[in-house]
Amino acid sequence: MHDTALRSWGDSFRAFIHPRVITMLFMGLSAGIPILLIFSTLSIWLREAGVERSTVTYFSWAALGYSFKFVWAPLIDRLPFPILHGALGRRRSWLIIAQCAIIGAILWMGFTDPTENLTTMAFAAVALGFASATQDIVIDAYRIEAADTDLQAMMSSAYIGGYRIGMIVAGAGALTIAGLFEAEGSYEPIAWTIAYGCMALAMGIGVITTLIIREPTVNRTDSKYFHKTSDYGRFLLMFALTVIAFIIANIYASDLTEPLKTALVENGMIDGLAGFIAGFLKLAISVAAAILFAWLTTRIGVTPTGMVQETYVAPVKDFIDRYGKAAIVVLALIGVYRIADIVMGVMANVFYTDLGFSKEEIAAVSKTFGLFMTIAGSFLGGLLSVRYGVVRILFLGALLSAITNILFAIMAHLGPNTIMFAGVIMADNLSGGLATTAFIAYLSGLTNISFTAMQYAIFSSIMTLFPKILAGFSGSVVDALGYSWFFIGTALIGIPVLYLVVLAGRLMTQNTAEKAAHAAAITEDG
Incomplete structure (x- = not known):
């Protein structure tokens, strides 16, 4: 790695x-x-x-x-x-x-x-x-x-x-x-x-x-376009018009998606899945309308094409250019790294209540004690990452997150045992804090100083998108399989993450070596 x-x-x-x-x-x-x-x-x-x-x-x-x-x-x-x-x-x-x-x-x-x-x-x-x-x-x-x-x-x-x-x-x-x-x-x-x-x-x-x-x-690459006040104004105008287009499209898309949702439910699809499909289509229509409007405003000269490309296209292109074939694996890792935590976490409070814990017990153990365990885990993650390197702790965090989900499955069989509850929360929140710290440090290392805000914003959006979509079906899975198998399932879906951590590390090492060899060859030719 x-x-x-x-x-x-x-x-x-x-x-x-x-x-x-x-x-x-x-x-x-x-x-x-x-x-x-x-x-x-x-x-x-x-x-x-x-x-x-x-x-x-x-x-x-x-x-x-x-x-x-x-x-x-x-x-x-x-x-x-x-x-x-x-x-x-x-x-x-x-x-x-x-x-x-x-x-x-x-x-x-x-x-x-x-x-x-x-x-x-x-x-x-x-x-x-x-x-x-x-x-x-x-x-x-x-x-x-x-x-x-x-x-x-x-x-x-x-x-x-x-x-x-x-x-x-x-x-x-x-x-x-x-x-x-x-x-x-x-x-x-x-x-x-x-x-x-x-x-x-x-x-x-x-x-x-x-x-x-x-x-x-x-040392940041300065913009070729943002020099005059008129440039700022034209770009902000394009941005404002695009946002308005997104909002209007979102409003009118309901006329299409609501009947679709009703039809899907009437034909036997569960309400949650039908709502997700309709909502995803509504979002896709709105995004498509915003992109189309942005393209049109650029074509008619509201904003220079180069300005839009430098602002939105260049950060993505830079990432792909720097990491080559490793880029796809890295993006896949970003998209699924927190999958075990997020899918399990959405059902956590419901699980505690169904198990028989009182609101006071949940507040004291999960919210208060758990919060301090997360803080402790985050500092432990920082310490270990500095000592052993970010990628090693990234792997450890993914492994611990999967293992602690198994503890929830065991807890489901024991009933409202406060000691077990505190032990599971301690393990889960410590591992969660450790994994999150290593992951944020990993994402930070992927960014280019010239596009820091844009690239990190993309990474942070990708890292929760798929897990949150999957988490929306957690309640249906629990209803069908029960809590024990649900938690075991969330642990199992964390296993591919371990492979992606290893593969991404290997590919990035290979990518670095190839670039170094290429630079050395250019130096020798010169």
Whole structure:
């Protein structure tokens, strides 16, 4: 397997106190706060305000920006933000803008009473999702550019640790603050205003960190096109028109996909599969319409063809050129590496409840104890990756993730055994944190500094797409086979991942050797 040489334990532990690593702890906290303010914390607020359960679930769509951030990631890579770019640099200027937008969106939500204006709350939640996804794009790019490959694993572990701490702040922290300002069983909007106001204040940690840190020094290929204000304006116009085309197509595609879903169900297909097919077709139509519109605007001269190619095509071409035949295997590995975790994870809370554990036990063991185990696993993953190399720990993480799913199958036969529950959660979350840290470091090493934000955004989208699609059928599989066989199945589908890790490592080593031989041949000829 392609990897770096072994390092001493002293070097590994010293990486913990590297300034860039400490920086990523605070950046991770800044990234972890917004996500729960859209999901679980907001859900509790809306239910307390009397919003229907079906309406509450729609608010999860506010975070769709996380899945489609690769669409505007090139803008972050290519467009210097006016005025601030000269004062702070490319990454720090976009970070400040994103963080200020997050603070503004959190305050917008905090000062909106969902009982009076649910639509305004929806717009504020969407704004928070978009701003938070933008911050993630910039942080990912900063992390990759701020340190050498050798330090990426520890940077990733610090980021994950900070992210989980941010989730604690926005989850338990926000709920505790809201509880202090309202009576038991009553709904007081001011309590949630104060809670969200405190979360906006907590985002100040990210702002202060951004102002203190130094801009990464990188040798980036400058754009051939983004030099004049008119160029920026034309490109943003094309982007805005394409987004509008996507939204309009998505709305009208329902006229086609809803009858299709009904017809499929009437002909015996399960509702979940019919909904997936209809939803996938709706998304495909919308994406096709957006691509067609982008092509048309380019053809009529709204945006130069070279500008679009440099922004969207060049990052993909660069990746294929650098890795050759290994590129397909690497992309396949990215697409399935987290499959065992994600497919199993979607049924975890339902499993705990069906097994007979109380909400209090689930909260204490899975959410609180498990969260600290994930943080511990992430730092262990960073330490071991620095010591033994990222690819070795990538393999170990995939192996442990598959093995721990077998523990869930055993747990299904034991009933609500709290000791077993804690042991399984410890093993699962430690291995999950370790695997995620190694995986993020691996993805970071695949990017080209010239296209950092775009390439990493593509990788991070690919890594959850197929597993999440497959996870949508988890409930049907459990109904058909039971929990034990379901968990054994999730362990088995993790086995091919081990082969892909080995194969990708071998091909990348071969690719590196071929490039070195080619360079040597050119030198001799010269």
